[in-house]
Structure formats: C-alpha cells, structure tokens
Amino acid sequence: MMNANVIVAFPKMEDAKAIKAVLTGMGYNVVGCATTGAHVLSLADRVEGGIVVCGYKLNDMVYQDLAEDLPRGFRMLLLASEKYWKERENAYGIVFTPMPLRRQQLADALAMILETQQLERRNRKNRMRSVEDQDVIGMAKELLMDKHDMTEDEAHHYLQKCSMDSGNSMVESARMVITIYG
DSSP states (O other), X not given: XXXXXXXXXXXXXXXXXXXXXXXXXXXXXEEEEESSHHHHHHHHTTSXXXXXXXXXXXXXXXXXXXXXXXXXXXXXXXXXXXXXXXXXXOOSOOEEEESSOOHHXXXXXXXXXXXXXXHHHHHHHHHTSOHHHHHHHHHHHHHHHHHHOOOHHHHHHHHHHHHHHHTOOHHHHHXXXXXXXX
C-alpha cells in the first residue's frame, strides 16, 4: 500500500527534505522535492497519480492554486497551522494535518488518502464495465441472494472476495457463480 508516489513541496528545500526523510523512513516512494508549484506539476506529469505533501504557500503559488492544477489521480495533504486552513474552503478534497507535525498524524493522513484513492480507482473501474458485464454481475448477485439468503451488499462482497482470492475479475467470478447455481 505504501508504494504510492509522493511529491514533497515546501518553500524551503531543507523543510521538504526533512519531510522526505520521514516519509522515506515510513516506506513511501518520494519521487521528488520542490519549492515551487511549477516544479510539483512537472514532477506530477512524470508519474501516474500520487500524493502531494505541501505547505500552505510555495514560492510561486498557494496550495489551493496548486490543487486546482494537479493532474487526475493526485491528492493533496496540506501541512500548515490551522489559521491558514480556515481561510479557504476545501473544494478539492484536500486533507489537512496541523503543524506542528506529529509522525502518527502524518501516517494516518497518508493512509486515509491512499484508501480514498483505491476506492476511487475501484469506482472508476466499476463505471467502465459494459452493460453486459454489469448484467452478469447482477444475475450472479440475484442467484446468491436466492440460494444463500444474502443481501445484495453481502452478495457483492462475496463476489469481490471470490475475485480477489482467485485472481479473476469480478465478472469471471460472477460467471462461475452463474455456472454453479444457474
């Protein structure tokens, strides 16, 4: 789970490097440190999604301007005193951790962001399924609900677990259920 790409951005490079050292020690892949939003965006263009850990203001922009410009697949963790955080509305899903920073707060915030990103990826994948595949999954759920007195949610989780355990896609697992019970 900690293989997420992380970019650290603070107006002072020594601050960025200090946070990078903490993150690297926690097992995160820090792809770079930056002092400007432009440099963050350049680094972000080189990787497929990740997390930007930054302070309130960089040398060329504030955090919210950077959040607006981040490529899809990136989330932001803002490390700043609460007075800066309360100044702006959180329109970009920015996660805030107050300064002074505690290691456990940082770990918890990053874990929450990673979990959110995984959920978003799964939801995107579900939306990309064809109507036929959605029908197959729906049919398998109905069979599980009828044969095993499951709720729809339980049937869905059962198909997900079968899929993960077998290494098959959810549609393939649904087809197996249909073959067995259909």
